[in-house]
Amino acid sequence: MLYSLYELNHALMQPCRAVADAVKLYYSNPTNPLSHTPFGRAAAAMAELFERSTRRYGKPSFGIEKTVVDVKEVAVAETVVWSRPFCNLIHFVRDLPAGRDGGPKLLIVAPMSGHYATLLAGTVEAMLPHAEVYITDWTDARMVPASAGRFDLDDYIDYVIDMLHALGPQTHVMAVCQPSVPVLAAAAIMAARDDPFAPSTMTLMGAPIDTRRNPTAVNQLAESKGIDWFRKNVIMRVPWPAPGVTREVYPGFLQLSGFLGMNLDRHVAAHKQFFMHLVENDRDSAEKHRDFYDEYLAVMDLTAEFYLQTVDTVFLRHALPKGEMMHRGALVDPAAIRNIGLLTVEGENDDISGLGQTQAAHDLCPNIPADRRAHYVQPAVGHYGVFNGSRFRSEIAPRIVAFMIDNGKESCVSQRGRQDDTATA
Structure with a gap:
């Protein structure tokens, strides 16, 4: 109503x-x-x-038409390279000179938390000079017909795995805020399967990995209400004449009201x-x-099943840090991750994901070698500054690029080779 x-x-x-x-x-x-x-x-x-x-406000455009590579301006075009009912994977194709290496492949997993992926336009723009950038463009649930079926947290994880398969080996993944939990889960599942398409590195930014650490107002609100309150008070059906009429959703305007109210x-x-x-x-x-x-x-609706499962898994039961998170009936075990580099980034003044919540990923992945992991806290920025703005461009993005280059699978293989040669000599 x-x-x-x-x-x-x-x-x-x-x-x-x-x-x-x-x-x-x-x-x-x-x-x-x-x-x-x-x-x-x-x-x-x-x-x-x-x-x-x-x-x-309608969905904005990324508006990225050019970038600078090797001190030269090159054109940029958007191409959809993978598509499902609830998401398109966009590739920002740069018009590079013949023979010029495009750099590492980077999959940016945008938040599915009410805003469109265009919120990360600045993130994409900062990474384009250094990498082949792909980003998840999530679809407004009110625009997806009910006949397309459900979309929950398990489906989200499956989407991430499918996209990594589509992009091929030696792909790096960056998750901003909300998707960090399903991305970490996807990496753990792929590592447990010895999947050759597992990412080379993971960069988790402003992530609610363990919301028990330094809880924010967002975390406290979720715990004070309980899952039944959310189910009764914020889940609604899409009205006519939207294409998704009758679909149960968490409306974007409610999410926006919460953001504004904070x-x-x-x-x-x-x-x-x-x-x-x-x-x-x-x-x-x-x-x-x-x-x-x-x-x-500009906000979008989320499917009710995805929203409720995320609130329950991440903010109420803390299933991932407790070792209780399940995917399709199987336990998600981050300790299975051994050969994927892990970089975590936090903002000193983040009022959405408190300090320490992202760093918790390191405790869940004890088998990643020390030389393939790093943690960085950016001084004097809030949640938005972790992935956008001048400090992101000048201080955070260069660290991410360096981490991808230093911890790519090819470089790690060559490092092991040099170590073996030294040991033999």
């Missing part, structure tokens, strides 16, 4: 948004003398603020500043605000 009311409210507000858009155009038209006055700019700013606050004062202040930037005709600052919130406010 709440989802239907949300849709109805959105439809009823459409005429008001149209009027607001017209007011904005009228008072921002340079041929209108009022557009050059404080009154005109304030009227246009108020109309734009209303329209942006009441609209539904730092409501900061978001209110940001919108006040946006209004003042418009009145003062500070176009650069206003455009930065638009770019950020066009991405931040």
